[in-house]
Amino acid sequence: MSVGPWILKWRAAKRIEVSYVKVKKILVVGGGSIGKRHVRVARQLRPDAQIMVLTMHPGMNLPEGATGYLSSMDQALAYEADVAVIANASTAHVDSANLLLAGTVHLLLEKPISDTAQGVEALIARCKERNLNIMVGYNLRYSESLQAMRQAIREGEIGQVLSVRAEVGQYLPQWRADVDYRATVSARSELGGGVLLELSHEIDYLLWMFGDVEWIQAYCGRHSALEIDVEDIAHILMRFDTDGPAKGAVASIVMDFFRKDPRRNCCVIGSEGTLIWDAMAGLVIINKGSTSQPRQIFQRQAMPDDTYVAEWRQFLAKVEGGTADQTDARGALKVVRIIEAAKQSTDQGLRMHKLDAECTRWRW
Secondary structure, three states, X not given: OOOOHHHXXXXXXXXXXXXXXXXXXXXXXXXXXXXXXXXXXXXXXXXXXXXXXXXXXXXXXXXXXXXXXXXXXXXXXXXXXXXXXXXXXXHHHHHHHHHHOOOOOEEEEEOOOOOOOOOHHHHHHHHHHOOOOEEEEOHHHHOHHHHHHHHHHHOOOOOOEEEEEEEEEOOHHHOXXXXXXXXXXXXOHHHOXXXXXXXXXXXXXXXXXXXXXXEEEEEEEOOOOOOOOOOOEEEEEEEEOOOOOOOOOEEEEEEEOOOOOOEEEEEEEEOOEEEEEEOOOXXXXXXXXXXXXXXXXXXXXXXXXXXXXXXXXXXXXXXXXXXXXXXXXXXXXXXXXXXXXXXXXXXXXXXXXXXXXXOOOEEO
């Protein structure tokens, strides 16, 4: 995707200021399943907006709610969108975002922010310099049930957190209806696939709930007969070092692509009791031991788009309210750096210790 010289000249003359913006023009980069979801949600929240989809496959059916297609980055820049969603392969996220920053556009990048940390810090710095928002689509943060669990921990319902166990698994061929799993991003290393990147929600929400980590130790590999060239299982151990209710606690994360009974849950064991989150049921249970019965503290099974709608509401509120925030992106960069350390831990068979607050350097 090239950028014409007239665009570069226009970019040099453009003056960026934070101000109230009414979002009327939306660009979605990528026409896959997640791109279609973003089109649908954006149309729900901004029924009068123009929504264009940038795709290299314009012959495909126009996603529900989209206004039309664009087929080149020059066309996308000429469109002058107010906001853009980067929903192509994670290996292309940074390049796509940097090209779009030739204009004045606020960015919502699908997770992970990239398949590698390379170039992400510079992208965030560009957004800050130009007073632009850059959010990352870790939509589980907007799950009402997970928020209820986080609040209970912060209110001391289970005392000091001692141990955390997060689990996620689903059979990859059943993820997307009517799509050959072997051709999807999830299955292909050149597109940023594998459980560590595709299921990185677990790393993100644990950092969101408990703060930074002191060290990690991991194993990831291929154990199933799936026709993929990426890891289909990962086991991660990590110890939290941020002051708060989980300082010193150890978390374990298990991810896989081959579990036939889909599962996403988290168990947090504290000095005064245990909290259990069942994402699929939208359920949070607290258990304080044999002297009391388990108690349901939250239950509402969310609709598939609910967390995306909440995510979009926050994104639009920032853009239209004149806020320029890069906090989300910095957290997402930490997730990628932890994934890189997990892969290094697997290769070395060693525990990786963080050497700085931003997880830029690790030692074993």
